[in-house]
Amino acid sequence: QSALTQPPSASGSPGQSVTISCTGTSSDVGGYNYVSWYQQHPGKAPKLMIYEVSKRPSGVPDRFSGSKSGNTASLTVSGLQAEDEADYYCSSYAGSNNFYVFGTGTKVTVL
Amino acid sequence: EVQLLESGGGLVQPGGSLRLSCAASGFTFSNYAMTWVRQAPGKGLEWVSAISGRGDSTSYADSVKGRFTISRDNSKNTLSLQMNSLRAEDTAVYYCASHMTSVTTPFDYWGQGTLVTVSS
Numbered sequence: 001q002s003a004l005t006q007p008p009s010a011s012g013s014p015g016q017s018v019t020i021s022c023t024g025t026s027s028d029v030g031g032y033n034y035v036s037w038y039q040q041h042p043g044k045a046p047k048l049m050i051y052e053v054s055k056r057p058s059g060v061p062d063r064f065s066g067s068k069s070g071n072t073a074s075l076t077v078s079g080l081q082a083e084d085e086a087d088y089y090c091s092s093y094a095g096s097n098n099f100y101v102f103g104t105g106t107k108v109t110v111l
Numbered sequence: 112e113v114q115l116l117e118s119g120g121g122l123v124q125p126g127g128s129l130r131l132s133c134a135a136s137g138f139t140f141s142n143y144a145m146t147w148v149r150q151a152p153g154k155g156l157e158w159v160s161a162i163s164g165r166g167d168s169t170s171y172a173d174s175v176k177g178r179f180t181i182s183r184d185n186s187k188n189t190l191s192l193q194m195n196s197l198r199a200e201d202t203a204v205y206y207c208a209s210h211m212t213s214v215t216t217p218f219d220y221w222g223q224g225t226l227v228t229v230s231s
Contacts, residue, residue, distance in 0.1 A: 001173065003155065036217035038156070045206055045221035046148075046156065057219060089156050093215055099170045100146075100158035 004029065004090055004103035011109040012080045020106045022073040022090030028101050030071035034093035037066060037075045041086045049088075050075060077108065085110045113137040113220045115207050120225030127197050127229070133190040133207030133222055141165065141185040144210040146218055147192050149203035149227075159205070160192065161214045168214065175201075197229045 005023040012018040022029065022037075029035055035053045038046035048057050050066035053073065063078045073092070077084050090103035119131040133145070147159040160171045160181040169181050180193040190207050204226050208218035 034215060034217070038218075040156075045223055046218075047221070048217055048219045051211070051217040051219075091156075091158075091217065096170070099161055099172075099214070102148075102156040102158060105155040 001028075001094060001098040001101050004092060004101055006088075006090060006103040006106045008104070009107045009109065011111055012077075013111045014080055014082065016080050017076060017078045018080060018108060019074055019076045020088055020090075020108070022075070022092075022103045024071050024073075024092055024101070026071060027098075028092040028094040029068065029073050029090075031095070032093045033068070035066065035068055035073040036091045037064075038089045038091065039084075039086045040089065046089065080110050082110050084108060113209070115209065115220055115222035117205065117207050117222045117225040120205065120227045122228045122230065123197055124231050125198060125229055128193070128195045129197065129227060131192040131194065131205055131207075131225060131227070133192075135188045135190065135207075135209070138209070138220075140183075140188040143212065144214040144216070145181075145183060145190045146208050146210060146214075147181065147190075148206045148208055148218070148221075149201075150206070150224075151200075151203040154203075157203075161210070162190070163214055170214065194227070197227075199229050201227060202229045203227060 037050040054066040146161040204224040
C-alpha cells in the first residue's frame, strides 16, 4: 500500500489561508469518506484535526476545514496563527486488507 | 481524562524480539478498537496494526505481517504489540492510539510514544 501524496511544504503569513492536498487512489481516498487529518508538533504525538473528510472533533477551531473531490482530499487552515506551524498528515481508510494509509506529510510554516 | 501510556521500547539487535505495552485509562477500554502507529526518525507516520474492541479481529500492515502480533487484555485495560524478527527498518517511535469507535474510524487519542531501536 503506497503512501498518499502530499506536498512537502506549505506556508503563509499570519491571518492568511493555506491549503494542503492529499492524493490517493480509488482504493483509499476516492473509495471512502474516511479521510482524516492529523497535526503533529515536533516531539509530540499527532492530534486529530479532521475526520470523515470534513468533520471537526470537539475543541478543534473552525479555522480548520476539510474537503474531498475524487481521489484528492484537502485541508484548509484559515486565519493562520503561529501555533498552526506543524506537520500535517492525511490518512484514509483503505479497506479490510490494508486498513489505513497515511500521507507523506506536509510541513506548514507560518511566515 | 483519556490517557494512553506506552512502555517496553528500547535497543534490540536485528532478529531479536520486543514486547510493547500500552496502558489505557479514562475510558471504557473494551468499547474501542485500538491501533499501533509508528514513525521512523525524521519520517512520516505508518499504520502498523489494529485490533477490535473485543479482540476478535486484527489487521496488520504488510511490512510487519507474520512478525508482529497485536493483542489486548480488556480486564487490565492493556494493549500489547509483540514484535519478533526485528529489522533495522523497524526502528521508530511506536504510538498506541484509540479509535473513535470501531476499526474503521480514525484515531482520536494517542499516547506519547515509545522508541524502538534495532541495531547491532
